[in-house]
Amino acid sequence: MKDPVNDNSKKQRKMTVNQVKVYSTVSIILIGVLLSGIVSLQTSESSLAHANGILIDFEKYDTTWFEYDLNVSHNPISLLDKCCKENNYEYTMEKGVVTEINGVSNNDTHSWGLWYVVKNSTSWSKSDSYDIDMRNYSIVAWAYRDSETTPTVAVDATGVSIYGYPQAMRIVTLSPVATETVGALKATGAIVGMDYYSNYPNSLNKARTEGRIATVGTYTDPSYELIMKQSPDIVIADSTQYNQVQVAKAIRDAGVNSVALYQGEDMDTIYDNTFIVGTAIGYEMTAKNIIAEDGLGAKAVASKVAFTDKKRVMVALSPDSAPYVAGNYTYVNDIINTISAENAFGSMKGWAHANTEMIAQKNADVIIIVTESYKATQAEWDYMYSHLPDAWKLTNAYANKEIYLVTGKAADLASRAAPRFPQLSELLAEIIHPDSFETEVPKYIGDEYRDYLTITKYLSYDN
Known part of the structure; x- marks a missing residue:
């Protein structure tokens, strides 16, 4: 391949072809943002209330499921009794109120309550009484919670x-x-x-x-x-x-x-x-x-950078004059907030379209570009940096050359809200706070991203 700095037309053709590859990573996010509002309207009677039984939820993700035919018995107290007998749990009721299950007792902050998810919904509601017909809901749970916390997720995104x-x-x-x-x-x-x-x-x-x-x-x-x-x-x-x-x-x-x-x-x-x-x-x-x-x-990872000065960070999906950027309600924003940094576009919602004026106005100290339009090489980074739009050149990140390319398998990591996210946390922390780590991260990161990980390398989940 020719030096991209000396072959602009070829570079433009290559970027066009690579838009297909972008769809496999970052563009998936954008499609989801645009369509997520439609999804909640799609649950129909054929996709409701799959489960027959009752849930006991001791704390987040510590649950016991008891399967039972609700046409035989649909009373939550009766099923609590059956579930406890099945699992050798003891439970206590005082004055008609459940106060203890399997040694976990009500106290000043937490108590047992009866919760349910209404059909066509994904949200938990707390019942005012125990006199309910469980067949009317997608799922019912006895849950031990404080006044601010709802039970563990028990239905999928369509209410099943x-x-x-x-x-x-x-x-x-x-x-x-x-x-x-x-x-x-x-x-x-x-x-x-x-x-x-x-x-x-x-x-x-x-x-x-x-x-x-x-x-x-x-x-x-x-x-x-x-x-x-x-x-x-x-x-x-x-x-x-x-x-x-x-x-x-x-x-x-x-x-x-x-x-x-x-x-x-x-x-x-x-x-x-x-x-x-x-x-x-x-x-x-x-x-x-x-x-x-x-x-x-x-x-x-968060502890490693807990006492560092916060920097303003922009995560973009391209080096365009008006790119999509990570705003609030994205896992990238959540990660940024945990690693002693500030999301420059945290006031925007989701993966948002930032206009040209906003790039200079937000003035990020560090810019991270997640893209498949470039390879992880010095020549590619040099070309990208020299061809940035004028608005980008008004940022601290440009002045200090704190602009990073995340591409290849690293782009997959950065664009998927999946269990490997702690590795993305470490990678971003190393980029934003290099003085806190022994590993030096280059301005371009691709398939070799695991070489820069020490804290979370074991969380690859590759098998």
Whole structure:
């Protein structure tokens, strides 16, 4: 390849071709943002109240599910009694109020309450009484909580319960996030189909090449026929894409289980999605372990930079004059806030379109570009830096050459709200606070991103 600085026309052609590759990473985010508002309207009667039984929720992700035919008994007190007997729990009622389950007692801050999710909803509501018909709700739980906290996630993004599914032996995933989450659970051996852009864990690429895993469409256009051809036990969809929600509904109508993941707005949502997949496919304990490991990894990174001065950071999806940038309600924003930094575009919502004037006005100290339009080389970075729009040249980041390219497999990491997010936390922390780390990170980071990780390297979940 010629030096890009001396071959502008070829560079422009290359950037155009690479827009296809961008769709496999960062553009997926944008599609999800535009369509997520539609998804909540799509739940229908055919996709409701899958589970029959009751949940006991001791604390976040520490749950006990008791399956029972609600047509035989739909009284929550009766099912609490049956569940406790089944699991050798003791429970106490005083003056008609549940005060203790399995040694966990009400106190000044926490108490047991009866909660439910209304059909066509994804939100928990607390019941004013115990006299309810459980058949009227998608799921009902006895949960131990304080006044500010709701129970553990128990329905997917379309309001369908995540409990009561049989062990999954054949799984189809419809997005890279879904595939990575199943991979983190070490259940890749059960994947029989996945979308075109799924490429992690690395072992899946070989399996696809050898024909052991089928491609069932793209992120925006999953094929119902190809999915059903794989005879799946369960399909993991992504609710940020309208077509996936519709396919998931059709799959349920055909008698095949499906769950839809939530949009990755923050780290808590990533934890919830991990729990959803783990519970639905029969890997609940593994999911809890991953959530704990990720929490420790993210905390360790945050502690490393806890006492550093905050810098203003911009994360963009291209070096254009008006790029899409990470605003509030994105997992990237959440990560930035935990690593002693300030999101320059934190006042905007989601992956937002920033105009030219805003780039100079926000004046970021560090700019991180997540893109597939460049390779991780010095020549590519030099070309990018020398061709930045005028507004970018008015920033502190430009003046100090604090502009970074994140591309290749590193771009995959940065664009997927999946269990590897602590590695992204460490990578961003190293970029923003280099003096806090022994590892020196270059201005361009690609497939070799793991070489720069020390704290979270073990959280690759590659199998």
